[in-house]
Amino acid sequence: MSLQMNAADAPINMRVTAIRYAADDINVYEIRRPDNAALPRAEPGAHIDVHMPSGLMRQYSLVTADGDERAYLIGIKRDRASRGGSRFMHEQLRVGQMLDIGGPRNNFPLCETASHTVLMAGGIGITPIWCMAQRLMRLNRSFELHYACRERGEAAFLDTLTALPQARLHFDSEQNGRVLDMAEIVARAPEGAHFYCCGPQPMLKGYEEATASIDPERVHIEYFAPRAVAACDGGFVVQLHRTGQQFEVPAGKTILQVLREGGVAAPYSCEEGICGACQVDVVEGTPDHRDSVLTERERASSRTMLICCSGAKSERLVIDF
Numbered sequence: 001m002s003l004q005m006n007a008a009d010a011p012i013n014m015r016v017t018a019i020r021y022a023a024d025d026i027n028v029y030e031i032r033r034p035d036n037a038a039l040p041r042a043e044p045g046a047h048i049d050v051h052m053p054s055g056l057m058r059q060y061s062l063v064t065a066d067g068d069e070r071a072y073l074i075g076i077k078r079d080r081a082s083r084g085g086s087r088f089m090h091e092q093l094r095v096g097q098m099l100d101i102g103g104p105r106n107n108f109p110l111c112e113t114a115s116h117t118v119l120m121a122g123g124i125g126i127t128p129i130w131c132m133a134q135r136l137m138r139l140n141r142s143f144e145l146h147y148a149c150r151e152r153g154e155a156a157f158l159d160t161l162t163a164l165p166q167a168r169l170h171f172d173s174e175q176n177g178r179v180l181d182m183a184e185i186v187a188r189a190p191e192g193a194h195f196y197c198c199g200p201q202p203m204l205k206g207y208e209e210a211t212a213s214i215d216p217e218r219v220h221i222e223y224f225a226p227r228a229v230a231a232c233d234g235g236f237v238v239q240l241h242r243t244g245q246q247f248e249v250p251a252g253k254t255i256l257q258v259l260r261e262g263g264v265a266a267p268y269s270c271e272e273g274i275c276g277a278c279q280v281d282v283v284e285g286t287p288d289h290r291d292s293v294l295t296e297r298e299r300a301s302s303r304t305m306l307i308c309c310s311g312a313k314s315e316r317l318v319i320d321f
Contacts, residue, residue, distance in 0.1 A: 011051055011100035012039070017071070019095055022156040025078040026124060027090060028063060030071050031099060038069045044132040045108035045222070048072060049269055050089075051100040058085035059275055061128040061198075061222070062104065066135060072101070075156055077124040102269070107276045107293045108222040110135060114194040117143040120182060120207060122199025126156050128222055129198055133166070146170065148180040148203065179203075182210040198222040216296050223292035226272045230254055231288045231311025238312070240264070241283045241320040255307040255317075266307065267321060273309035280307055285317035 018030035033039065042048075042065045049057045063073040078090045093099075110132045111117070117136060121129035126147055136143045148170040149155045161167045170180045180203070186195065195218060197207040204221060211219045234251035238258070247258050256278055259266040269277035273291035287305035298304055307319065 011102055014072075014099050014101055016093060016095050016097050016099065019093070022075055023158065024151075024153045025090075026075060026154075026156045028073055028075050028156075029089065029093070030073055031101070032071050034098075036070050039072060040104060041065075041069070042072070042104040043106050044110040044135045045128050046104040046106040047108075047128075047275070048074065048104050049102035049275070050074070050085075051102070052085060052088055054088075056085065057102070057269065058089075059270060061108075061131070063127050063131055064134055065131050066138060072104075075124060075127040105276060108196075108198070108220060110196070111194050111220075112136070112139055112141065114192070114218075115142065116190045116193040117141065118185060118189050118193050118195045119143060119145040120148075120180070120185065120195070120197040120199070120203075121146070122148045122180070122203040123154065124156070125197075125199035125203070125222070125224070127198075129196060130157055130161075132196060133164075137166075144168065146180060146182075146185055148172070148199070179206070182206050186210045186214070192218070194218045194220065196220045196222075198224075201225060223274050225292075226274060226290075226309065227292040228273075228290045228309075230273070230309040231290050233288075233311060236285075236312040236314065237316050239284075239316065239318045241281075241318050249311070254309060255311065255319075259307070268308050271308045273306050276306065278306050278308045279304055280319045280321035283318040283320050285312055285314040287311070287317065288313045 014031040015034050017032050020028045022028045042062050044065045047059050047061045049059055051057050060074040063075050076086055076089050079086045108128055119129045133145050143166055145167040150172045152171050195211055232252050234249045236249055237246055238249055238255050239246045247262050249255055249258050256268050267278050269275045276293045282303055282305050286302050288311040289299045290309040291306040
């Protein structure tokens with residue numbers, strides 16, 4: 001996913017200390033501070049922003065949030081349609097090179113006290129899911145993990161997951177093309193279970209359908225791409241609560257674009273509504289939510305929004321950040 005650098009985030013300078021093969025077109029990168037000092041603590045589901053030499057950024061989930069407090073591990077799949085991110089990481093990045101990162105941030109937190117946890121992943125979506133599984137194992141919590149790929153060779157951490165009693169692997173090519181039956185998995189889960197899913201868009205759509213009748217507080221999802229197009233209808237005024245500044249948002253522009261053009265140092269990163277960096281409080285007005293981060297309860301409350309992609313249903317919005 002393409003992200004622009006956010007000057008509000010002070011980057012951490014890191015060195016690539018190892019690159020390991022994980023599956024076809026998937027590598028795991030180990031990065032550390034040059035002085036090997038401890039890094040900010042990260043919880044399962046967290047991601048970091050990797051700054052590219054071109055000035056763009058890419059967002060990658062951490063493979064592990066426990067263990068070595070001096071290293072971050074990220075799993076990256078080479079995207080055949082890459083616009084520079086995964087192609088750079090796979091083809092140009094070498095051990096010993098330096099990178100700037102931002103974060104970690106977490107929009108996909110794990111409920112560690114759930115009576116049972118159902119983890120589902122597709123393809124490279126295994127990175128935050130495997131991170132969660134490792135934490136649950138350390139806590140000796142009840143969980144199951146379902147990992148789906150088209151081919152066996154595309155599965156990251158295959159040897160480890162094959163030996164894991166809680167893991168079930170599904171390969172479409174070995175099931176006559178049949179995809180993972182998430183509806184069945186959800187139906188036989190114990191009462192009160194929490195559900196997590198990360199993977200390609202078709203899988204996430206199936207997951208949402210399978211969990212539609214479950215309490216939203218127990219359904220968790222991570223998107224790598226926007227769920228909806230940004231709200232660019234315009235025709236409303238946005239006011240900054242602390243300064244009183246007012247800006248007219250015209251058609252064709254987002255709130256974030258208007259604020260930055262007006263000299264406001266508004267927070268942002270992905271500009272696609274998937275990272276949560278631009279989340280602000282709503283003091284007055286009704287947002288038109290277009291993000292992939294907020295829960296349904298948060299959207300219904302109209303107390304918060306992501307200004308990179310969401311607009312307004314009211315003629316006026318007063319926001320605070």
